[in-house]
Amino acid sequence: MTQAAALAIGVQRAESPGLWTLAWRRFCRDRVGLVSFLIVVFFFGLMAASGVHLIAADWSKEVGVNYAPPTFIGPEVADGGPSAPGSHGGERTGEANPFDPLAGVLAEIRAASGAASVAEAQAPTLVFGGDRWGRDVLQKTIKGTETSMFVGLVAAVLAAFLATVFGALAGYYGGWIDDFFNWFYSVFTSIPYLLLILAIAAVLNQKGTLTVILILGLTGWTGIFRLVRAEYLKHKVREYIQAADAIGASHPRRMFVHILPNVSHVILVQLSLHVVLFIKSEVVLSFLGFGVGVDTVSWGSMLNEAQSELILGYWWQLAAATLAMALLVTGFSLFTDALRDALDPKLK
Amino acid sequence: MLAYVTRRLWQTIPTLLGVVLLVFFLFTWVGGDPAYLLAGKISNPEQIENIRRQLGVDRPYHVQLWIFIQQIATGDFGESWATNEKVSAIFATRLGPSLTVLVPLLAVDTLLAIAAAMLVAYVRGSLTDRIVMIGCTVGQSISILVYIIVFQYVLAYQLGWFPVQGWGKGFAENLLRYSVLPIIVGVIVSLAPDTRLYRTFFLDEINQDYVRTARAKGMSEARVMWVHVLRNASIPIITNVMIQLPGLLAGAFLIERFFSIPGIGREVILAVERSDFPVIKAVTIYVAIATMIINLIADLLYRVVDPRVQLK
Numbered sequence: 105m106t107q108a109a110a111l112a113i114g115v116q117r118a119e120s121p122g123l124w125t126l127a128w129r130r131f132c133r134d135r136v137g138l139v140s141f142l143i144v145v146f147f148f149g150l151m152a153a154s155g156v157h158l159i160a161a162d163w164s165k166e167v168g169v170n171y172a173p174p175t176f177i178g179p180e181v182a183d184g185g186p187s188a189p190g191s192h193g194g195e196r197t198g199e200a201n202p203f204d205p206l207a208g209v210l211a212e213i214r215a216a217s218g219a220a221s222v223a224e225a226q227a228p229t230l231v232f233g234g235d236r237w238g239r240d241v242l243q244k245t246i247k248g249t250e251t252s253m254f255v256g257l258v259a260a261v262l263a264a265f266l267a268t269v270f271g272a273l274a275g276y277y278g279g280w281i282d283d284f285f286n287w288f289y290s291v292f293t294s295i296p297y298l299l300l301i302l303a304i305a306a307v308l309n310q311k312g313t314l315t316v317i318l319i320l321g322l323t324g325w326t327g328i329f330r331l332v333r334a335e336y337l338k339h340k341v342r343e344y345i346q347a348a349d350a351i352g353a354s355h356p357r358r359m360f361v362h363i364l365p366n367v368s369h370v371i372l373v374q375l376s377l378h379v380v381l382f383i384k385s386e387v388v389l390s391f392l393g394f395g396v397g398v399d400t401v402s403w404g405s406m407l408n409e410a411q412s413e414l415i416l417g418y419w420w421q422l423a424a425a426t427l428a429m430a431l432l433v434t435g436f437s438l439f440t441d442a443l444r445d446a447l448d449p450k451l452k
Numbered sequence: 453m454l455a456y457v458t459r460r461l462w463q464t465i466p467t468l469l470g471v472v473l474l475v476f477f478l479f480t481w482v483g484g485d486p487a488y489l490l491a492g493k494i495s496n497p498e499q500i501e502n503i504r505r506q507l508g509v510d511r512p513y514h515v516q517l518w519i520f521i522q523q524i525a526t527g528d529f530g531e532s533w534a535t536n537e538k539v540s541a542i543f544a545t546r547l548g549p550s551l552t553v554l555v556p557l558l559a560v561d562t563l564l565a566i567a568a569a570m571l572v573a574y575v576r577g578s579l580t581d582r583i584v585m586i587g588c589t590v591g592q593s594i595s596i597l598v599y600i601i602v603f604q605y606v607l608a609y610q611l612g613w614f615p616v617q618g619w620g621k622g623f624a625e626n627l628l629r630y631s632v633l634p635i636i637v638g639v640i641v642s643l644a645p646d647t648r649l650y651r652t653f654f655l656d657e658i659n660q661d662y663v664r665t666a667r668a669k670g671m672s673e674a675r676v677m678w679v680h681v682l683r684n685a686s687i688p689i690i691t692n693v694m695i696q697l698p699g700l701l702a703g704a705f706l707i708e709r710f711f712s713i714p715g716i717g718r719e720v721i722l723a724v725e726r727s728d729f730p731v732i733k734a735v736t737i738y739v740a741i742a743t744m745i746i747n748l749i750a751d752l753l754y755r756v757v758d759p760r761v762q763l764k
Contacts (some may be wrong), residue, residue, distance in 0.1 A: 122643075154632060184732060252591050270669070287466060287467065287470055288470070290467045290470070291467055291470030291473075291474055294467055294468075294471055294475075294740045294743045294744055295736055295739065295740045295743070296698050296739060296743065298705070299720065299735065299736060299739055300736075302705075302720055302721070302724050302732070303475070303478060303724075303736050304478065304482075305724055305730050306723065306724040306727060307478045307479060307482045307728055307731070384595060387595050387597065388595070388596070388597065388706065389599050392709075392721060392724075393725070394724060403595075404597075407595065407597050407598065407601070410601070411601050414601060414602075414605050415605070415609065422598070422601065422602075426594060426598045429507050429593070429594070429595060430593045430594050431588065431593075432593075433592075433593035433594075433600065434589055434590055436592040437589055437592070440588065
């Protein structure tokens with residue numbers, strides 16, 4: 105061993121990197137993990153930007169003609185394909201939009217009839233197509249991403265919070281408290297997850313983002329609870345907890361100040377796993393019409409519209425929602441795997 | 453064995469009681485007075501008064517709970533608020549179509565997933581393994597809704613290989629004509645996660661000493677994998693299949709809804725849409741009971757597969 109290497113080891117020992125530093129180093133070595141991390145960061149940025157109305161703020165504006173095809177296909181393809189009975193004549197000209205001779209006339213007609221709410225001319229094509237009312241599918245997808253991701257994240261945080269509190273109490277105190285929470289757990293797990301969600305949706309009988317978050321968060325804590333409880337059972341007999349007891353730390357302090365940081369990596373991985381699960385559940389709920397409200401757009405509601413659009417040959421809304429969701433879910437899943445490998449190298 | 457089963461059944465009573473309390477709490481406190489819900493659906497005030505008397509809404513909570521427990525014990529949940537059909541009749545007629553789709557679906561999916569997982573576990577680390585695993589990850593990330601929409605559109609609507617939706621009269625017609633596409637879609641959706649999961653089960657076994665011993669004895673690779681490794685990996689596989697069972701019964705509702713299969717799942721969706729509480733209550737309770745029984749059967753099956761397992 106060279107002197108430099110020995111020195112390097114000495115320096116490392118002196119630093120004594122913590123769990124998170126070590127995990128970060130391991131994570132950086134994982135190329136797939138890093139790429140997926142960038143995807144997740146990108147989606148977070150998208151969600152934040154859309155949340156503060158930086159982008160896609162006017163997604164509900166009807167900027168294009170009905171079912172405007174994507175720009176990369178061009179307006180003439182729509183003529184060959186099956187056209188909806190209600191489609192405007194504007195897209196039939198087959199010319200590029202700046203030279204559209206009818207655009208001005210049509211706009212006048214619409215303004216005169218009072219039927220159209222938009223003042224400016226409607227574009228014959230949009231970047232990734234338009235929906236039934238001529239709304240930009242790209243902006244709609246961004247808005248849908250915001251809703252679906254927000255629901256998944258907040259619901260997962262809620263579920264992880266409940267699971268941590270329940271798991272800590274059950275694992276730390278044991279005895280009848282443990283029995284009680286285990287009973288609670290077995291009650292929740294003996295009803296299939298989706299059936300439970302639907303039953304609660306039926307009872308609440310109101311749509312909305314908050315409702316979906318509550319439904320998912322209040323029912324989804326069981327898996328995390330089991331793991332957190334097992335970790336607390338393991339940690340409460342360790343020496344550092346006996347030491348904490350000896351210096352007079354209270355029970356809540358031992359539970360949440362001493363043990364919690366040592367089990368937080370388990371919770372973090374589970375949190376990340378549940379974000380994906382809840383996003384998928386939200387999409388199904390919203391698709392069925394038990395999810396977000398009618399004035400909100402989510403991937404689920406987009407898929408719901410896309411179903412009837414596909415029959416008419418308009419595939420772009422389906423493709424946009426599917427692509428966005430597949431990209432985020434794949435990225436998040438791979439990120440979760442990398443996170444688990446980085447935080448718990450023994451598992452590998 | 454009998455003592456074990458008796459004790460296990462005895463132990464399910466508190467859980468069952470919990471489920472009953474949870475469902476009762478949901479539908480009585482959170483759900484509110486059914487009269488308000490029904491006001492828009494049933495115009496006849498006499499009928500609403502009838503339902504209120506039948507449910508005992510105006511009586512104290514413990515009386516209502518007792519009525520609910522009696523309903524569960526006798527299996528008589530009254531009539532659907534939406535269609536006036538007896539809830540027990542709904543169950544009897546919807547179970548058949550559900551099983552017609554679900555039993556073949558589960559069987560085909562399990563067999564294919566086991567074969568695929570064993571193959572990729574056998575060539576672990578190779579290009580095939582990595583491509584299949586990436587394919588599974590991507591396949592899993594696409595919503596089940598997209599699979600159903602696209603398959604129904606392409607295979608049934610455009611190519612006309614299958615009926616778009618519907619349900620016939622005879623069992624053979626239903627199974628061979630109307631169930632094929634739903635089964636294909638269901639298998640494709642569940643194949644990816646199952647293959648990934650079963651692969652890890654096989655990987656746990658494939659490096660064990662007994663595998664090396666079997667090879668040293670000169671056994672063929674096929675026998676080593678299909679007899680020795682499979683039998684040892686089957687306990688977690690059985691667990692996974694059993695866990696899926698009750699969820700499938702209600703969870704295939706998307707497939708049933710899209711393909712208009714008159715099964716339990718579609719009935720649940722309809723009931724949620726119509727706030728048809730008796731149907732949802734009955735389904736929830738009975739599926740929970742089925743889950744507990746299936747868990748017990750799974751534990752007994754462990755013993756059959758692996759005689760070393762001690763039932764205690």
